[in-house]
Amino acid sequence: MTDPDQILNQYEGKLVEAQRKSDALRESLANLRVMERSADGQIVVTVNDAGNVVDLKLGNSLQRRDGDTVAQEVLRVLQAAQSRVATTVQEAMSPLLGSDSEAMHFMMDKLRSAQPPPPPQYVPGGGGYGEGQPRLGAIEDDTPPPPPPVPPRPQRPRPPQDDDDDFSDKGFLR
Template identity: 30%
Template sequence: MPEIARRAAEAKARLQHVSATASSADGAVTVTVNTSGALQELSFGPRADELPRTRLAQAVLAAAKRAQVDAAQQLTAIMAPVIGPDSDAMHFLQEQIPAPELPEEAEKAPRWEFAAETPPPPPVRPARPPRRDDDEDFGGPILRRGL
């Protein structure tokens, strides 16, 4: 019992200091989470100013998910000596930690996307038919008549 109590106290002390930090590949975003995956810190690098808001939000979420996976791995590594790496308690703990899907890292440089189709050319005006001078039937144009 004293050995188990010692390992439990040691695990408790280590768990209080567990955090995980992850950054986007381009350095635009850095996040830190605690053992429960809660966001503790969020910072933006200079590259963040160049990203559209949707891409920046995706980078924050991707970094947070990677940090959460790291924190969960630290948690199970700390608890394994206390409860046993293959015990029912460890299996229960692992079941309580959802395995988030790790998103792929966004590209380092912005990618400009263009429409797959090029816009159609402007409509071509039909050529004007040759002008017929209808004024000949009435003695020519009015403005050329001498008054």
């Protein structure tokens, strides 16, 4: 027969260990940052474990560029940083959760579904996009879409054919 005090002590030990792991996970995630640079190094975006922007640095040479172009490049760099969050979290959490644990798989599935995929043809940390590739936001066709078709007017209901034999109590103003 097992001693109830021994079982209680083992249970308390497991709770203390779980609390320690939980605190370590929380601290690790709170300090996690993913930084991504544009190809020319003028845009630097830093996101946290949730993919939220925590820092954005823009170089002075961007003042001479078109605002829309800069905005598109900022969004591309942001998307690239956000797409790396799941991998960075996995690298940070593997020692605590185990790389093949059910908790790790669950967390990674949730993170990957919440973050955007990396932009196509983007080389993280510099290099930019491949030559001749269409840019994000580039207009493929300048023609506006055709207007929607006009819906047909509803037809007025037709009166019954045998009006001569109508002995209903309805008035003539319908």
